Amino acid sequence: MTTPKLQHEIKKKRPFESQEEEVVLSIVRTNDQLQIRFARLFREYGLTPSQYNILRILRGEGIPLPILEIASRTVAVVPGITGLIDRLEHAGFVNRLRCDKDRRVIYVALTDQGAKTLAALDAPLVALHHQLLGHLSRPELKELIRLLEKVRQPLSAREE
Amino acid sequence: MTTPKLQHEIKKKRPFESQEEEVVLSIVRTNDQLQIRFARLFREYGLTPSQYNILRILRGEGIPLPILEIASRTVAVVPGITGLIDRLEHAGFVNRLRCDKDRRVIYVALTDQGAKTLAALDAPLVALHHQLLGHLSRPELKELIRLLEKVRQPLSAREE
DNA sequence: CGGAGTTAGTTGACCTATAAACTATTAACA
DNA sequence: TGTTAATAGTTTATAGGTCAACTAACTCCG
Numbered sequence: 001m002t003t004p005k006l007q008h009e010i011k012k013k014r015p016f017e018s019q020e021e022e023v024v025l026s027i028v029r030t031n032d033q034l035q036i037r038f039a040r041l042f043r044e045y046g047l048t049p050s051q052y053n054i055l056r057i058l059r060g061e062g063i064p065l066p067i068l069e070i071a072s073r074t075v076a077v078v079p080g081i082t083g084l085i086d087r088l089e090h091a092g093f094v095n096r097l098r099c100d101k102d103r104r105v106i107y108v109a110l111t112d113q114g115a116k117t118l119a120a121l122d123a124p125l126v127a128l129h130h131q132l133l134g135h136l137s138r139p140e141l142k143e144l145i146r147l148l149e150k151v152r153q154p155l156s157a158r159e160e
Numbered sequence: 161m162t163t164p165k166l167q168h169e170i171k172k173k174r175p176f177e178s179q180e181e182e183v184v185l186s187i188v189r190t191n192d193q194l195q196i197r198f199a200r201l202f203r204e205y206g207l208t209p210s211q212y213n214i215l216r217i218l219r220g221e222g223i224p225l226p227i228l229e230i231a232s233r234t235v236a237v238v239p240g241i242t243g244l245i246d247r248l249e250h251a252g253f254v255n256r257l258r259c260d261k262d263r264r265v266i267y268v269a270l271t272d273q274g275a276k277t278l279a280a281l282d283a284p285l286v287a288l289h290h291q292l293l294g295h296l297s298r299p300e301l302k303e304l305i306r307l308l309e310k311v312r313q314p315l316s317a318r319e320e
Numbered sequence: 321c322g323g324a325g326t327t328a329g330t331t332g333a334c335c336t337a338t339a340a341a342c343t344a345t346t347a348a349c350a
Numbered sequence: 351t352g353t354t355a356a357t358a359g360t361t362t363a364t365a366g367g368t369c370a371a372c373t374a375a376c377t378c379c380g
Contacts, residue, residue, distance in 0.1 A: 019301040020289035024194060026308040031191035032235040033315040034184060039368085048368095050336065068358060075192040080337050082360055087335075104345045104358040129180035136310060141179040144307045147300060148186040154295060155193040199338090210366065228328060240367050242330055247365075264328040264375045324378085331372070342361070348354080 023151075034132060041128055045117055050076065051088055055110065055118050064097060064109035093117065183311075194292060201288055205277055210236060211248055215270065215278050224257060224267035253277065 035049065042052050057073050058065060071081045085108055088094045093114035099105035110118075133141065195209065202212050217233050218225060231241045245268055248254045253274035259265035270278075293301065 018286065018289060019298065019305070020293040021286075023293055023296075023301050023304055023308075024198075024289060026305050026312075027187065027191050027194060029235070030308045030312050031187050033312055034187060036235075037315075038184075043368095048335065066358080075189075075196075076336085077338060078358090079339080079360075079362090083336075102346070102358085106359070126178065126181075129178060129184060132315070133180040133183055133311065135314060136183075136307070138179065140307055140310070141183050143303065144183050144311075145179070145186050147296070147304045147307070148183075148190045150296060150300070151293065151304075152186075152190050152193055155197075155292070203338095208365065226328080236366085237368060238328090239330070239332095239369080243366075262328085262376070266329070322380095324380105326375100326377075328375080329373085331370105333369090333371105335366100335368080337366080338364085340362085343359085345356105345358080347356070350351100350353090 027148075027151075037128060037132060038125075041121070041124055045121055046091060047093075047117070047121075050074075050084055051093070052118075052121070054081075054084060054088065054108075055093060055114055058094065058108065058110040059115065059118055064107035066099070066105050066107055070108060088114075187308075187311075197288060197292060201281070201284055205281055206251065207253075207277070207281075210234075210240075210244055211253070212278075212281070214241075214244060214248065214268075215253060215274055218254065218268065218270040219275065219278050224269035226259070226265045226267055230268060248274075 039049050042049055047055070053074060054070060057070055067081055067085060068078065070085075071078045074081075076084065085094065085096065088108075089096055092111060095109045095111055097107040097109055099107060136144070199209050202209055207215070213234055214230060217230055227241055227245060228238065230245075231238045234241075236244065245254065245256065248268075249256055253271060255269045255271055257267040257269055259267060296304070
C-alpha cells in the first residue's frame, strides 16, 4: 500500500488515524485551495467571497431582503452580516431600506452598480470553474456531488 | 431609490450554471458544516481549529520547528502564523526558542501542557470523525478521497 | 572588506467570523 | 391597559486571514 498523496502534500509523518480523518482533511484542503482562486478573482472586482455571496443571494431573489433573511441563507452568523452590509453599502453595491410596516426590519437592495458588477463577474466565474474542475469527467463530477451530499446529509438535519 | 426593473431583468432563479459550479458549492458547504463541529470540540479545550492544526504539526514532527516551516505545512499565510503562535505561547501551549546558529530563525516547541491537551483531544476527535462520516462505506470514503485529490492535483502544482 | 540581494519573521491595516450583551420595536396576554 | 416576552438588528471584544511594507540577520561576490 502506497502512502496517500495528501499525507505527502502536508508533509505528514504519521499515517492517518482513519480514512474518516483523511476525508475530512481532504475536504478542508481542497476547499482552501479553491477558495484562494475565487477570492483572487473577486478581489479584482472589489469584492470578497462573503460579499459576493450576499450579492448573489440578492440577485437570485430579485427583490430586497431583510438582513436576517440573508443571514439565514449563508453560513455567516447574524452579527457578521451587519458589518458585511455596512461595507457593501459603503462601496455602493447595496442600499438599506427601512420597512414601513415593521420598523425593526431593514431591507437590503441591490444597486445598479451591484448588479453590473455581478454581471461582469459571470463570464470570468464560469471560466474559472471550468479551469479548476474541467479535468474531471462528467461522471466523476456527478459522483463527487453525490458523495459530498451524503456527507452533509446527517449534518444539515441538525444544523441548518 | 433603485429601479426594480433592472432587478427583474437580471433575476434568474436557475439551479446551477454547471456541474462544476455545483461541485464547488458542495465542497464549500460541506467544509463549512464540518468545520462548525470541529471548532465546537476544539473550543471546549481552549483551542481554535488553526491552533489545533499547529499543535498537531508540532506533535507529528516531534521536535521544535521554525515558524516558516510550520507556515509551509498549513494554508495559513506567514503573517497570520505570528499572531497564532503569539496566542498559543500566551496560553502556554508552545514556547519560542531562538536558534543560535542562525539568529533569524525562531523555533516553536510544544510544551507539556500543549502535549497533554492534544492527548486529551485524541479520543473525542476519533469519535467525532466517526460520528460525522461513519455512514459512508469504506469504498465511498476511498472514492471521495480519490476524487478530491484529483480536484487538487492541478492546484497544488501551480500554487508556488 | 562591503554593498546588494535574500531569508526569517513581525507589524499594521483591513475584512471576516464568533459569542455575548445591548437597543428598539412589536406581539402576547393577564 | 400595562407589563413582559419575543424579534430585528447593532455593538463590542477576540480570533483568524490577507496583503504590503518593514526590520534583522545572513550570504554572495566583486
